[in-house]
Structures are given as structure tokens and as C-alpha cells.
Amino acid sequence: MKDIETRNDIELLVNSFYDKVKADKTIGYIFNDVAAVDWILHLPKMYSFWETVLLGKMSFKGNPMVKHIQLSKKTEMSKKQFDHWLKLWNTIIDEHFEGITATEAKQRGKNIAGLMLHKIESYAN
Numbered sequence: 533m534k535d536i537e538t539r540n541d542i543e544l545l546v547n548s549f550y551d552k553v554k555a556d557k558t559i560g561y562i563f564n565d566v567a568a569v570d571w572i573l574h575l576p577k578m579y580s581f582w583e584t585v586l587l588g589k590m591s592f593k594g595n596p597m598v599k600h601i602q603l604s605k606k607t608e609m610s611k612k613q614f615d616h617w618l619k620l621w622n623t624i625i626d627e628h629f630e631g632i633t634a635t636e637a638k639q640r641g642k643n644i645a646g647l648m649l650h651k652i653e654s655y656a657n
């Protein structure tokens with residue numbers, strides 16, 4: 533297996549991840565029903581996000597923290613959902629890639645998920 537090295541690798545990773553997410557019993561409904569995500573718009577954003585985080589391309593512009601805090605006002609976004617998100621993320625990485633960047637992708641996913649959960653809990657009212 534190879535490491536995550538190119539934009540193509542990122543696209544494969546993100547596409548496979550959201551295929552799994554969409555069909556997932558625990559968090560799929562948040563994307564499909566609560567947010568009714570427009571995948572044509574969302575997927576390219578996520579390619580840019582992970583390209584920025586992992587390949588240093590600086591192509592992502594957005595504010596993920598605010599988006600997820602807003603989402604947490606509409607539906608439960610707690611440790612259960614974030615742990616499950618992370619489990620799917622790690623599984624999909626391990627299915628396709630191995631190496632330094634693949635390991636970093638899992639670490640960054642874990643750190644950002646932890647930070648998001650922390651922000652959501654601090655803004656909860």
C-alpha cells in the first residue's frame with residue numbers, strides 16, 4: 533500500500549470516506565437529513581480541506597468550527613458521534629493507505645475532532 537501523496541489520493545480518500553458516512557447508521561442522518569448536504573459542493577471543499585491539512589497546499593477557505601457549532605444546535609453532536617466519525621475515518625485510511633502522511637491523517641482527524649467537541653461543549657447552552 534502507498535502513502536497519501538497527491539490531490540488524487542486525497543480525492544480517493546474523501547470520496548470513500550463520505551460513501552461510508554452517507555450509508556452509516558450512527559451519523560449518516562446528520563449529513564443526509566439534518567444538514568441535507570449538497571455533495572457536489574461539499575466534496576470539493578473537503579478535498580481542499582485535507583489537501584491543506586496534509587499536503588500544505590493552502591487551498592481551503594472556510595470555518596469548520598462555526599459550521600459544526602451551528603450543526604450542534606440542530607442535532608446531537610457529542611462524544612458518541614465524534615468517536616464514530618473518527619472510527620470511520622481511521623478505517624477508511626487503513627483500507628487504502630499506509631505511511632507517514634496516512635498516520636498524520638489519523639492523528640489530525642483525532643485532534644480536530646477533539647477540538648470541535650471541546651468547542652461544541654463550551655458553546656453549549
Ligand code: HEM
Nearest residue numbers: 559562563567577581594595596599613614617641644645
Ligand atoms: C460527528 C462528526 C461530524 C459531523 C456529523 C459532521 C458534519 C458536517 C456537515 C453536515 C457539514 C456540512 C455543513 C454545511 O455545509 O452546512 C460539515 C462540514 C465540514 N466538516 Fe464536518 N462533521 C463532523 C466532524 C468533522 C471533523 C472531525 C472534521 C475535521 C477533521 C470535519 C471537517 C469539516 C469541514 C472542513 C467542513 C466544511 C466546512 C466549511 O464549509 O467551511 N468535520 N461537517
